Amino acid sequence: MKRILITIAIGVAAMSLCACVGGKKAEAADSKTPAEIMLARLQKLQQDSLTAFGHHDDTAYGRYWEYMPDSSDVKTVSGDYPAVMNWDLGWIETGADKQLDGVPFEFIKAEIVKQDARGGMNALSWHLRNPLTGGDSWDNANDSTLAVVMRDKAMTDTLRKWIGMTADFIGDLRDKDGKRIPVMWRPWHEHTGEWFWWGINHGSADDYKNLWKLTREVFDAKGIDNVVWVYSPDKSNVNSYEDYMDRYPGDNYVDVMGADVYYFDEPDADRIFADRIDKTLGAAVKAAKEHGKVAAFSETGFEGLPSSDWYMTRLMPVLNKYNVAFVTVWRNSNTKPNHWYTPYPGHPGVKDFKEFHDNGKTVFCKEMSEI
Numbered sequence: 449m450k451r452i453l454i455t456i457a458i459g460v461a462a463m464s465l466c467a468c469v470g471g472k473k474a475e476a477a478d479s480k481t482p483a484e485i486m487l488a489r490l491q492k493l494q495q496d497s498l499t500a501f502g503h504h505d506d507t508a509y510g511r512y513w514e515y516m517p518d519s520s521d522v523k524t525v526s527g528d529y530p531a532v533m534n535w536d537l538g539w540i541e542t543g544a545d546k547q548l549d550g551v552p553f554e555f556i557k558a559e560i561v562k563q564d565a566r567g568g569m570n571a572l573s574w575h576l577r578n579p580l581t582g583g584d585s586w587d588n589a590n591d592s593t594l595a596v597v598m599r600d601k602a603m604t605d606t607l608r609k610w611i612g613m614t615a616d617f618i619g620d621l622r623d624k625d626g627k628r629i630p631v632m633w634r635p636w637h638e639h640t641g642e643w644f645w646w647g648i649n650h651g652s653a654d655d656y657k658n659l660w661k662l663t664r665e666v667f668d669a670k671g672i673d674n675v676v677w678v679y680s681p682d683k684s685n686v687n688s689y690e691d692y693m694d695r696y697p698g699d700n701y702v703d704v705m706g707a708d709v710y711y712f713d714e715p716d717a718d719r720i721f722a723d724r725i726d727k728t729l730g731a732a733v734k735a736a737k738e739h740g741k742v743a744a745f746s747e748t749g750f751e752g753l754p755s756s757d758w759y760m761t762r763l764m765p766v767l768n769k770y771n772v773a774f775v776t777v778w779r780n781s782n783t784k785p786n787h788w789y790t791p792y793p794g795h796p797g798v799k800d801f802k803e804f805h806d807n808g809k810t811v812f813c814k815e816m817s818e819i
């Protein structure tokens with residue numbers, strides 16, 4: 449009898465222990481922020497040497513169409529949506545209802561919800577206006593915009609307000625159960641180039657780092673917990689690892705080490721591309737390893753895609769050489785001449801792109817939903 453009682457007592461204790469451990473586990477999973485969940489998916493891609501494919505404005509418009517529900521050149525050509533959809537918040541800071549390329553913010557929100565429901569991921573960039581001149585991101589009428597803005601109280605107040613508008617938009621991204629949807633957020637991109645007002649020769653390294661700090665401060669003050677932060681220097685002026693890290697804001701501000709490197713139609717294009725990739729993407733991969741971050745090929749492409757085999761012969765070797773969690777190509781415009789980056793129906797690169805989709809290295813939306 450005593451033995452039976454002891455056995456029952458041990459059994460009950462074991463059961464309650466299990467429940468307790470299980471409960472804790474469930475609680476731990478629940479207590480993960482949306483950003484942590486997304487980061488874990490990116491880490492998994494990288495661990496498995498897989499690369500998620502991303503496309504800008506994928507379902508908004510394509511080479512020959514615009515705003516046809518659920519249309520996508522990538523899907524029409526490959527059979528699936530991209531794993532990552534990139535969207536741009538440029539002009540949200542003006543209070544406009546459409547962003548700089550005419551995509552309504554409400555449309556972006558709805559598409560982010562759909563892509564999340566499919567099991568895919570979303571990313572956001574921001575081509576905002578120049579707060580000093582009132583011009584666009586590329587307006588360098590005042591060559592020292594970054595320095596002036598970061599050292600002037602009224603200007604940083606404006607910027608704080610603008611950043612707050614992006615934070616509100618992002619914090620508002622919720623799925624049908626009301627849970628926040630994670631996004632990769634890639635502000636102040638290509639800062640090693642000169643073209644944007646936050647670029648390399650428009651202020652000091654500290655000004656640039658302070659810009660990141662200000663951004664993070666605003667997001668944190670609003671309790672935004674659905675952002676994976678992506679740092680993405682351009683190949684310009686990056687000739688070494690030190691150049692890549694020169695304006696790095698610090699490990700507390702960044703989750704993903706990106707690199708923007710396009711392919712251009714120029715003499716010796718392949719060699720030049722390979723060299724830029726080694727310098728910039730090579731640095732991103734090294735930085736990710738050394739700083740415990742995820743590596744990504746945050747932007748690439750060949751404008752107008754005047755090639756029938758670019759994806760398999762130019763991009764794929766890069767993905768095989770450098771293990772990156774995702775690669776994003778830019779938009780297929782139906783209005784800007786020669787401005788598309790993926791094949792579309794009738795393009796000579798359809799077969800190549802299908803191969804790119806079908807092989808074991810790349811991940812599109814369906815496969816992403818299982819990761």
Ligand code: BMA
Pocket residue numbers: 536548549575778779784787
């Ligand atoms: C650029 C071009 C522009 C566009 C901008 C923001 O690379 O595509 O036409 O306005 O990105 O999307």
